[in-house]
Amino acid sequence: MNIHRIINKTLFRLQKGAIGLLVYFDSRLYMKCYNNLLKRHGFNLKGTPRFIALSARFDDFKRITLGDRLVVSMNVHFLTHDYSFTTALISINEKPDTDIGILREIIIGDNVFIGMNSILLPGTIIGNNVIIGAGSIVRGTIPDNSVVAGNPAIVISDIRDYARKVKQRKDNNLVKDKE
Amino acid sequence: MNIHRIINKTLFRLQKGAIGLLVYFDSRLYMKCYNNLLKRHGFNLKGTPRFIALSARFDDFKRITLGDRLVVSMNVHFLTHDYSFTTALISINEKPDTDIGILREIIIGDNVFIGMNSILLPGTIIGNNVIIGAGSIVRGTIPDNSVVAGNPAIVISDIRDYARKVKQRKDNNLVKDKE
Amino acid sequence: MNIHRIINKTLFRLQKGAIGLLVYFDSRLYMKCYNNLLKRHGFNLKGTPRFIALSARFDDFKRITLGDRLVVSMNVHFLTHDYSFTTALISINEKPDTDIGILREIIIGDNVFIGMNSILLPGTIIGNNVIIGAGSIVRGTIPDNSVVAGNPAIVISDIRDYARKVKQRKDNNLVKDKE
Numbered sequence: 001m002n003i004h005r006i007i008n009k010t011l012f013r014l015q016k017g018a019i020g021l022l023v024y025f026d027s028r029l030y031m032k033c034y035n036n037l038l039k040r041h042g043f044n045l046k047g048t049p050r051f052i053a054l055s056a057r058f059d060d061f062k063r064i065t066l067g068d069r070l071v072v073s074m075n076v077h078f079l080t081h082d083y084s085f086t087t088a089l090i091s092i093n094e095k096p097d098t099d100i101g102i103l104r105e106i107i108i109g110d111n112v113f114i115g116m117n118s119i120l121l122p123g124t125i126i127g128n129n130v131i132i133g134a135g136s137i138v139r140g141t142i143p144d145n146s147v148v149a150g151n152p153a154i155v156i157s158d159i160r161d162y163a164r165k166v167k168q169r170k171d172n173n174l175v176k177d178k179e
Numbered sequence: 180m181n182i183h184r185i186i187n188k189t190l191f192r193l194q195k196g197a198i199g200l201l202v203y204f205d206s207r208l209y210m211k212c213y214n215n216l217l218k219r220h221g222f223n224l225k226g227t228p229r230f231i232a233l234s235a236r237f238d239d240f241k242r243i244t245l246g247d248r249l250v251v252s253m254n255v256h257f258l259t260h261d262y263s264f265t266t267a268l269i270s271i272n273e274k275p276d277t278d279i280g281i282l283r284e285i286i287i288g289d290n291v292f293i294g295m296n297s298i299l300l301p302g303t304i305i306g307n308n309v310i311i312g313a314g315s316i317v318r319g320t321i322p323d324n325s326v327v328a329g330n331p332a333i334v335i336s337d338i339r340d341y342a343r344k345v346k347q348r349k350d351n352n353l354v355k356d357k358e
Numbered sequence: 359m360n361i362h363r364i365i366n367k368t369l370f371r372l373q374k375g376a377i378g379l380l381v382y383f384d385s386r387l388y389m390k391c392y393n394n395l396l397k398r399h400g401f402n403l404k405g406t407p408r409f410i411a412l413s414a415r416f417d418d419f420k421r422i423t424l425g426d427r428l429v430v431s432m433n434v435h436f437l438t439h440d441y442s443f444t445t446a447l448i449s450i451n452e453k454p455d456t457d458i459g460i461l462r463e464i465i466i467g468d469n470v471f472i473g474m475n476s477i478l479l480p481g482t483i484i485g486n487n488v489i490i491g492a493g494s495i496v497r498g499t500i501p502d503n504s505v506v507a508g509n510p511a512i513v514i515s516d517i518r519d520y521a522r523k524v525k526q527r528k529d530n531n532l533v534k535d536k537e
Contacts, residue, residue, distance in 0.1 A: 006203050024364050050444075050457070069448065071441065077295065077313075081354065083250065084310045086229075087292035088342035090248065091308035091324060099229070102345065103352040113445035116435065117477060119296065119313050129449035131442045134435075134477050135495040135509050137314040137328070145449060149495070151314050151330040151509040163446035166460065173461040175439065185382050256474065256492075260533065262429065263489045265408075266471035267521035269427065270487035270503060278408070281524065282531040298475060298492050316493040316507070330493050330509040 012041055020054045027051065038066075047110060063105045070108060073116035073134070078106050082122045109144070118153075129159050191220055199233045206230065217245075226289060242284045249287060252295035252313070257285050261301045288323070297332075308338050370399055378412045385409065396424075405468060421463045428466060431474035431492070436464050440480045467502070476511075487517050 015037050022030035031051055038052075039045055042061040047068025056072045058064055060080040083101040090096075104123035108114075112126055115134030126132070126142045133149030133156075142148055146155045147162050166172065194216050201209035210230055217231075218224055221240040226247025235251045237243055239259040262280040269275075283302035287293075291305055294313030305311070305321045312328030312335075321327055325334045326341050345351065373395050380388035389409055396410075397403055400419040405426025414430045416422055418438040441459040448454075462481035466472075470484055473492030484490070484500045491507030491514075500506055504513045505520050524530065 002204075009203075024367075025360075069445075071445065079295075079313065084292040084294065084312075085342075085345060085353075087248075087250065087290055087308070087310055088326075088338050088345065090290045091338045092342045094342075098356045101354045103354045111445055111448045113442040115442065116437075117296070117475070121313065129445070131445055133442075133495070134437065134479065135314075135493075137312070137330075137509075149510065151316075151495075152328065159446050159449045163443075163450045163452075166443060166446065174443075175459045175461045177456045181383075188382075258474075258492065263471040263473065263491075264521075264524060264532075266427075266429065266469055266487070266489055267505075267517050267524065269469050270517045271521045273521075277535045280533045282533045296475070300492065314493075316491070316509075330495075331507065 008041075012037070016054060023054065053116075060103075063103065065105070065107045067108050067110040067112060067128070069111045071113045073114060073118075075117045076114050077119045079119060080104060080106055080122050115149075131159055131162070187220075191216070195233060202233065232295075239282075242282065244284070244286045246287050246289040246291060246307070248290045250292045252293060252297075254296045255293050256298045258298060259283060259285055259301050294328075310338055310341070366399075370395070374412060381412065411474075418461075421461065423463070423465045425466050425468040425470060425486070427469045429471045431472060431476075433475045434472050435477045437477060438462060438464055438480050489517055489520070 019030060019033045019037060022033060031049065034052060035045060035048060044065040046065060049066055049070040052072040053074045055074045056076040058078045063080045064078050081101045081103055083099055085102050086096060086099045089100065102122060106120055107125045109126055109128035109130065111128055112130045114132045115136065117134055118132050118136040118138060121139040124138050124140065127144035129145045130142055131147045132138060132153065135151065136149050136153040137151040138148065138153045143155070145159050147157045147159050148154065149156050198209060198212045198216060201212060210228065213231060214224060214227060223244040225244060228245055228249040231251040232253045234253045235255040237257045242259045243257050260280045260282055262278055264281045265275060265278045268279065281301060285299055286304045288305055288307035288309065290307055291309045293311045294315065296313060297311050297315040297317060300316070300318040303317050303319065306323035308324045309321055310326045311317060311332065314330065315328050315332040316330040317327065317332045322334070324338050326336045326338050327333065328335050377388060377391045377395060380391060389407065392410060393403060393406060402423040404423060407424055407428040410430040411432045413432045414434040416436045421438045422436050439459045439461055441457055443460045444454060444457045447458065460480060464478055465483045467484055467486035467488065469486055470488045472490045473494065475492055476490050476494040476496060479495070479497040482496050482498065485502035487503045488500055489505045490496060490511065493509065494507050494511040495509040496506065496511045501513070503517050505515045505517050506512065507514050
């Protein structure tokens with residue numbers, strides 16, 4: 001079992017590494033290959049993510065559901081395990097003979113953008129049309145159509161208001177694709 | 180002196196790298212070896228840490244005290260130096276001819292869990308039975324029996340209340356060891 | 359064009375790697391070489407940075423202006439692109455056929471210290487004599503003479519008050535240079 005997991009993880013990393021070379025040349029081809037790899041390793045992809053950075057880390061493949069048009073930036077962590085529960089048990093004088101963690105699923109809706117260095121804590125559920133700002137620490141349920149930021153992360157605006165506000169600005173310097 | 184430090188650091192990293200391979204196979208053996216390495220390099224270990232991730236970084240070995248049953252997650256930084264003081268001195272028209280930093284110790288109590296990507300600033304003192312949530316920026320003194328999170332990190336609950344609350348939940352999906 | 363950028367980036371990384379070896383031996387020589395490299399690659403340096411960590415990342419070389427005596431700690435990110443705008447457009451039923459991002463400049467004044475793991479969001483303008491605490495997520499305009507921290511980052515004190523307060527302490531343990 002353990003050996004099987006180690007081999008599986010090592011294979012996943014080798015394949016990821018090979019696919020990662022593509023990102024500098026053709027980010028669409030990269031994402032096509034990466035989506036396939038994630039599916040083969042048991043990921044629950046509902047639709048097609050737009051982009052998932054190679055440095056984004058998922059601590060569990062089976063308990064994470066990713067929606068359509070998802071963007072996951074660099075160094076984002078999806079945490080489904082929480083081993084701090086062992087520390088909590090010891091504090092009330094229970095002495096588990098092995099570490100005990102809490103396992104909770106993460107579910108991400110459609111059209112979600114997750115900014116770099118963010119952490120999604122176990123049990124996070126994100127609705128549709130959501131922007132998670134860079135560096136956010138997210139827990140709990142994030143409603144549809146929201147822009148979220150901070151540590152702890154809170155809803156800071158409605159994504160539709162944000163879209164309209166930016167469009168009205170005169171001095172926008174827009175850029176297409178990953179120019 | 181400088182050469183001595185460079186050799187010492189390089190040796191430490193090589194040994195860390197070798198030990199790091201163990202973590203995939205046997206995390207207890209890994210931790211036993213890593214504890215020994217930390218002690219040999221001057222670390223003040225009071226008791227036996229449960230787990231310290233290889234990517235956790237300590238910017239000083241002699242000014243950090245670690246308690247029993249400590250867990251340190253990935254990418255945690257223990258900072259004992261603060262060189263921003265030079266910037267502060269320049270702002271009041273003092274021109275030090277070399278960078279001047281503030282050095283302050285870090286002391287961690289027993290049964291403490293430090294979540295991933297957290298930073299402990301110089302002078303941080305953490306009591307016994309404490310959970311530091313992922314991504315926390317911690318400074319100052321954290322009392323016994325607390326759960327701490329945020330940037331800036333604040334006490335968000337009593338760890339014993341948290342333990343009891345989780346135990347009462349009916350839908351807990353618990354997992355043993357680093358399954 | 360694309361090939362040109364890839365070659366340019368690869369060359370930059372190779373040169374950075376070579377320069378990076380210097381940092382263990384002579385941090386002044388390292389910084390002299392790194393400043394030259396940044397200038398050659400189109401960076402707008404006003405004056406001479408004191409230190410820029412090799413792991414600090416700039417997602418654009420032409421839209422970032424760095425002031426004199428700047429210190430940039432490990433893993434700091436300067437973001438000038440924001441592709442979450444595409445997610446916002448989709449939320450109001452606009453379907454751009456390619457990703458659309460917002461581009462905004464970053465301007466850093468003189469005598470600024472940026473603590474580790476901080477992120478500067480597109481459009482950030484930092485005045486003179488500013489300390490950005492470790493782990494800060496910074497956006498908008500930061501006034502002269504301020505100490506800033508948190509996620510979201512806010513002004514927590516005047517840098518001159520901070521300098522005087524630290525100097526008055528009796529128990530300071532100061533250290534010169536990167537001892």
